[in-house]
Amino acid sequence: MTTFIIAAALIALFALALIARPFIFSRKQHDEVSMARLNARILRDEIATLERERDRGALTAAEFDAAREDIHRRLLEEGDTAAPVQRASRPWLTLGPVALMLPLLAVVLYLQLGTPAAVTGNPHAAAAPNGMPDINKMVESLAAKLEANPDNPTGWAMLGRSYKVMNRFADAAAAFERIGPALEQNADWLAEYADVLAMNAGGKLEGKPEALVKQALQVDPNNQLALMLAGSGAAGRHDYAAAVGYFERALPQVAPESEDARFLKDAIAQVKGQMGGAAPTAPAAAEPTAKAPEQAPAASQRSLALAIGIAPAMKAEASGKTLFVIARAPGERMPLAVVRRSADTLPATITLDDSASLNAQRPLSSVAKLEIEARISASGVAQAASGDLYGTANVADASVSALALQIDQRRP
Numbered sequence: 313m314t315t316f317i318i319a320a321a322l323i324a325l326f327a328l329a330l331i332a333r334p335f336i337f338s339r340k341q342h343d344e345v346s347m348a349r350l351n352a353r354i355l356r357d358e359i360a361t362l363e364r365e366r367d368r369g370a371l372t373a374a375e376f377d378a379a380r381e382d383i384h385r386r387l388l389e390e391g392d393t394a395a396p397v398q399r400a401s402r403p404w405l406t407l408g409p410v411a412l413m414l415p416l417l418a419v420v421l422y423l424q425l426g427t428p429a430a431v432t433g434n435p436h437a438a439a440a441p442n443g444m445p446d447i448n449k450m451v452e453s454l455a456a457k458l459e460a461n462p463d464n465p466t467g468w469a470m471l472g473r474s475y476k477v478m479n480r481f482a483d484a485a486a487a488f489e490r491i492g493p494a495l496e497q498n499a500d501w502l503a504e505y506a507d508v509l510a511m512n513a514g515g516k517l518e519g520k521p522e523a524l525v526k527q528a529l530q531v532d533p534n535n536q537l538a539l540m541l542a543g544s545g546a547a548g549r550h551d552y553a554a555a556v557g558y559f560e561r562a563l564p565q566v567a568p569e570s571e572d573a574r575f576l577k578d579a580i581a582q583v584k585g586q587m588g589g590a591a592p593t594a595p596a597a598a599e600p601t602a603k604a605p606e607q608a609p610a611a612s613q614r615s616l617a618l619a620i621g622i623a624p625a626m627k628a629e630a631s632g633k634t635l636f637v638i639a640r641a642p643g644e645r646m647p648l649a650v651v652r653r654s655a656d657t658l659p660a661t662i663t664l665d666d667s668a669s670l671n672a673q674r675p676l677s678s679v680a681k682l683e684i685e686a687r688i689s690a691s692g693v694a695q696a697a698s699g700d701l702y703g704t705a706n707v708a709d710a711s712v713s714a715l716a717l718q719i720d721q722r723r724p
């Protein structure tokens with residue numbers, strides 16, 4: 313703050329010096345400049361020209377005398393009528409108001425058009441990075457306008473999406489609820505509403521979220537988000553055939569090399585693997601598989617305590633965002649277990665156990681080796697995206713019960 317004030321004062325003084333210079337240093341210039349002197353010199357040059365013309369014989373003696381008399385008369389007239397050059401006798405009468413008004417006007421303009429909070433050090437009142445306006449203020453302004461004029465389905469949907477990005481899932485659900493009858497005919501809004509309700513319930517789709525997904529698919533059978541949610545819900549009910557069907561219908565709706573495409577392909581592969589391994593009922597009769605060396609005893613209850621830290625340079629950037637702790641089997645993209653927390657709690661110790669498993673048929677305790685990722689999501693969703701902060705660690709075997717992990721990398 314002090315540095316800014318000093319710099320601004322120096323700039324103002326420099327500007328005042330430039331403005332005051334003509335007032336302060338004008339006396340010598342004004343004293344030296346005289347229109348009478350200039351005119352007299354011009355007339356003398358004219359007499360010299362007449363003399364040269366006479367000497368060449370271009371003028372007679374009578375013509376020369378008449379022209380010279382005319383020049384003498386003009387010289388006398390110029391000397392009598394020339395007014396003295398005027399200069400300001402009291403320059404401070406002008407300079408004083410300018411010196412006062414210039415800094416005052418600069419301060420007023422800065423308060424109106426600038427960003428005072430950036431100087432005072434209040435990051436919540438200042439503009440966001442890259443000159444973007446404060447998202448919280450924009451969202452609250454939209455909410456206030458909708459409260460004043462609630463008959464705006466598109467506005468409520470926009471507010472719900474905004475709250476979702478901000479991880480305010482309860483507020484997002486309330487916004488989608490305010491859409492009204494138009495919600496029933498919009499597959500995108502129905503699917504987004506279902507997704508918000510599921511996130512608010514810790515990722516569980518049972519109940520109203522699943523009903524909204526079905527309603528969305530009735531409106532648009534190819535809605536991408538609804539198909540992905542329906543597939544996840546079916547997999548959670550162990551209805552693997554239905555899950556594969558939903559995921560395969562969603563796959564053509566996404567870009568071939570996108571993160572969504574990779575997620576769907578991994579989900580299809582994993583669910584098909586579950587379909588193939590679900591038939592045997594007795595463990596002794598099961599065929600050995602390539603994954604056998606990494607399987608822990610089915611009866612064991614695994615608990616892994618993760619001490620998660622974050623690089624000091626990234627701590628401020630993580631504020632207000634969402635932390636996802638994800639456990640996978642090596643070489644697989646589909647998570648075995650996921651825990652969601654606020655990134656504001658970091659550093660923290662988070663426990664992963666079978667209660668965090670996404671599939672009851674393949675709990676965390678069924679896999680010996682694990683790949684752990686702690687990711688701070690810039691978008692508020694579990695899917696990885698550019699700009700996410702993350703850190704990884706590996707679990708060598710089922711005997712490991714505690715692990716330290718540092719978030720110190722950024723996804724390009």
